[in-house]
């Protein structure tokens with residue numbers, strides 16, 4: 001069995017503030033990158049117990065250089081993808097050779113009343129595919145689905161876990177914390193979270209046989225509502241995007257990977273608006 005793990009950070013147990021997952025923070029970030037790493041290690045250990053052999057881990061948060069690599073298993077069946085930008089961002093390295101996907105440390109989507117809720121960028125007020133509001137988990141699951149690969153585990157805050165399991169009922173969900181506010185959470189302790197993740201990962205491996213790839217129905221229509229008008233001005237500069245409102249742009253394609261690539265590029269170019277200010 002070949003497993004792919006996309007590991008984000010905001011959904012790590014105990015984490016409730018941008019400072020704790022901002023690599024420029026010298027005080028709290030080093031502690032929380034260790035918590036993140038140990039949750040990923042727990043997922044790897046559980047997956048191994050459940051029969052995974054080769055594992056690809058994609059560091060998927062911020063500059064994508066968060067994992068403390070020396071705390072991961074010491075054998076060449078585990079590969080780690082680090083750094084940014086990567087063409088496929090949180091899903092770099094995913095292809096049809098993968099049997100199943102884990103999402104760890106995932107968080108609620110933009111607009112949800114949940115801790116550090118966002119979707120890829122603070123510039124994204126709301127993103128939909130074919131009218132369905134999307135989290136990072138759903139956007140990424142649909143990329144895996146376009147390769148015929150199912151998601152079988154999602155760990156993170158309760159909002160994203162429950163929302164994801166509702167649309168992918170074959171997946172195991174491990175909720176490590178509940179939102180109290182955008183910058184507050186009621187969480188399992190890191191150690192308890194790791195034990196739950198390890199058990200969930202083991203259980204998820206047994207779900208692969210009846211899991212299904214998640215897909216939207218083609219053709220695909222992406223709508224991005226931005227936080228500001230100027231961000232939409234910048235995204236509109238990209239060929240293929242149509243302006244449909246003051247803070248809204250649209251992109252259509254019959255090819256889902258192309259649609260996701262357009263979204264990822266849009267989140268990058270919208271940042272130019274923030275730079276000009």
Ligand SMILES: [Zn+2]
Pocket residue numbers: 008009010060061062
């Ligand atoms: Zn993140």
